[in-house]
Amino acid sequence: MRKTKFLVKLSVMSLLLGLGIGGASLEMQAQTCNAEWTGNAGNGSWNSAGNWSPRKVPGATSNVCIPTFAQAEGAGLDGSASSITVHSIQIGEGGALLLGSGKVSISTSVTNQGFITLYGTTLSAGSIALPSGGEIDVYDSSSIACPAFSNAAGTVSVGTGGTLRLTDNPVQLESGNLSGGNWLVGGALMVPSNISQITSQGTVVDIDGIGSAVEDASGGNALAGLTSVGPGAVLALFDSASLTVAQNLTNQGVVDASGSLTVNGTYTQGTGASTNMGGTLSATSVTVQAGSTLGGNGTVESSITNDGTVSPQGSLTVTGNYTQASGAALSEQFSSTLHVGGSATLSGALNITINPKHPPLSGAMYTALTSGSLNGSFTMHTTGYTVTTSGNSIEVTKQ
Numbered sequence: 001m002r003k004t005k006f007l008v009k010l011s012v013m014s015l016l017l018g019l020g021i022g023g024a025s026l027e028m029q030a031q032t033c034n035a036e037w038t039g040n041a042g043n044g045s046w047n048s049a050g051n052w053s054p055r056k057v058p059g060a061t062s063n064v065c066i067p068t069f070a071q072a073e074g075a076g077l078d079g080s081a082s083s084i085t086v087h088s089i090q091i092g093e094g095g096a097l098l099l100g101s102g103k104v105s106i107s108t109s110v111t112n113q114g115f116i117t118l119y120g121t122t123l124s125a126g127s128i129a130l131p132s133g134g135e136i137d138v139y140d141s142s143s144i145a146c147p148a149f150s151n152a153a154g155t156v157s158v159g160t161g162g163t164l165r166l167t168d169n170p171v172q173l174e175s176g177n178l179s180g181g182n183w184l185v186g187g188a189l190m191v192p193s194n195i196s197q198i199t200s201q202g203t204v205v206d207i208d209g210i211g212s213a214v215e216d217a218s219g220g221n222a223l224a225g226l227t228s229v230g231p232g233a234v235l236a237l238f239d240s241a242s243l244t245v246a247q248n249l250t251n252q253g254v255v256d257a258s259g260s261l262t263v264n265g266t267y268t269q270g271t272g273a274s275t276n277m278g279g280t281l282s283a284t285s286v287t288v289q290a291g292s293t294l295g296g297n298g299t300v301e302s303s304i305t306n307d308g309t310v311s312p313q314g315s316l317t318v319t320g321n322y323t324q325a326s327g328a329a330l331s332e333q334f335s336s337t338l339h340v341g342g343s344a345t346l347s348g349a350l351n352i353t354i355n356p357k358h359p360p361l362s363g364a365m366y367t368a369l370t371s372g373s374l375n376g377s378f379t380m381h382t383t384g385y386t387v388t389t390s391g392n393s394i395e396v397t398k399q
Helices: 007-016
Strands: 035-037 063-066 071-076 085-086 090-091 096-099 103-110 113-121 123-128 135-139 141-145 157-158 163-166 181-183 188-190 204-208 213-215 234-238 242-245 249-251 254-257 260-263 267-269 276-277 281-282 285-288 291-300 304-306 310-320 320-324 331-333 337-340 343-346 349-353 365-370 371-377 385-390 393-399
Touching: 103 113, 113 141, 135 141, 157 163, 157 365, 181 188, 181 213, 204 213, 234 242, 242 249, 254 260, 254 281, 285 291, 291 304, 304 310, 310 320, 331 337, 349 393
Parallel strands: 035 063, 063 090, 071 096, 085 103, 090 103, 096 113, 103 123, 113 135, 123 141, 135 157, 141 163, 157 181, 163 188, 181 204, 188 213, 204 234, 234 254, 242 260, 249 267, 254 276, 260 281, 267 285, 276 291, 281 291, 285 304, 291 310, 304 320, 310 331, 310 337, 320 343, 331 349, 337 365, 343 371
Antiparallel strands: 365 393, 385 393
């Protein structure tokens, strides 16, 4: 199957963060199979009777099973009839159903523990369940009509240039709260309602690439009203993706700003949260609360009040002022630098780490901080180093 690199990024992220939410009950979804894919015809076509047991192409009363690691192609993708109508479909772990630009109607349930790939497909079902490991990949312009579409712990991904229109809100989106599933968007994901909160451990929204977006039914920004990213939830912007929210935004989970995030208000990072820079974060002000970390490289187009940890990796620029409280820290690997365009008001700690494979020699120097003006000083720093203020910069020398 065709994959884009953003699928790999978030699959790895989900594994590392332990993003598991209990999936919908398979027993509730399951139907007794009376049409099982065998692939014995050897051509992969849904419309070949020899690929089924019994040897008959499934019809409106068929409860279809595609077993583990099997792959079927239909709805025009196999070069034959472009419509499929069945009673139910179950796809086993690692199994796959590839669908072309036809129409697929499932009168009751779809339970997908493997992969469904849509290439311009119009799909309708009574219910769809994506437990952990289940995935729907979308290319071209596709739509899903389903009043009970549950992506509790699976993955919905829209490939670069693709569009997926959901005519009904997923079960996980209620009253503006998105509370489950991985939503990986390299094209356009269209949902009926706006999203004001990303909640629950394990909820991932990944917007990947120029022009990629989560949109409302009219094509507007469905995340414009976003006010919070909850504990354990993830909002990620990769590969020059951009997002603008219209008001204050509070991050209590993980925000990856490798693209461009614009907050028309205050960006507040709560205790236990993290912001991973790599692009641009723009806000009227940024607050890093105790027990949280803002780190990486790129540019913060704002002033920062640091009550937690700011951790440059390479070069991190703050265009406004930087204020570090007595219980806060600037933590950086030897040779990283925080550049402050305005004034830097300092207290607290300067923590210095090294690359153990390439430790600095005695006498090696780097610039820890530059600023337009400098007030105060660090009250403590890592032993084994000399910290010197020189004009509006702070130099570190290995002893």
